[in-house]
Amino acid sequence: MHETSVDSKALTKAADRLAEAVKHARLAYQFSPGSHTWKTLETCLAAAKALDEHVNELACRESAEWLRKFPRITEGGDAE
Numbered sequence: 001m002h003e004t005s006v007d008s009k010a011l012t013k014a015a016d017r018l019a020e021a022v023k024h025a026r027l028a029y030q031f032s033p034g035s036h037t038w039k040t041l042e043t044c045l046a047a048a049k050a051l052d053e054h055v056n057e058l059a060c061r062e063s064a065e066w067l068r069k070f071p072r073i074t075e076g077g078d079a080e
Contacts, residue, residue, distance in 0.1 A: 006058055006067065015055075018048050019073045048073035 025041040052072045059067035 006062055006064060008066070011055070011070070015051060015071070015073060018044070018051055022048050022073060045074065 022041075022044045025037070025044040029037040029041045052074050055067055055070050055072075058064065059070070
């Protein structure tokens with residue numbers, strides 16, 4: 001049987017940093033809309049969505065209740 005361990009500190013740190021990047025990219029686009037700031041925001045949101053999906057997959061695979069409650073970066077469909 002293959003057993004894995006999820007590093008909660010690393011996952012939390014990654015999510016926090018990515019959420020901060022999304023916040024800054026949103027502000028940059030809000031105050032200076034253009035193709036560069038839009039692409040930055042779009043890229044940050046895509047990465048956030050990918051992390052959210054990874055956490056969902058981990059929660060199912062690891063049957064970890066704490067992962068099911070892990071805050072999503074892209075709640076409300078921001079990455080759509």
